[in-house]
Amino acid sequence: MGVRLLTHERPQRTEMRDLRDGQLAIVLDSRYKDTIVQRNGDNAIAIGQSRGNSWTDIQKNTLLVRILEAGELIEIEPSNEL
Secondary structure (H helix, E strand, C coil): CEEEECCCCCCCEEEHHHCCCCCEEEECCHHHCCCEEEEECCEEEECCCCCCCEEECHHHCCCEEEECCCCCCEEEECCCCC
16 A cells, blocks of 8 residues: 655645644655654554554654645555455
8 A cells, every 4th residue: 555645735844753643744865755644652663654654762763754734635455464
């Protein structure tokens, strides 16, 4: 399963460590570019990715992200896995 952002609102760039609990963001750094993440406590989870695709101890994480705003649309792509 994959996830992609359908709309692009005004940018609100920050580091992953600055996300508030529950906030969604899209990663801007090249290695993980366009990965949509959600902060959950001290972790950030990659939405639509396989198990284990997450970051722990994000207080130290300086990956550049853009916070998704109300009204932005994301699309969940169906998985070929059963």
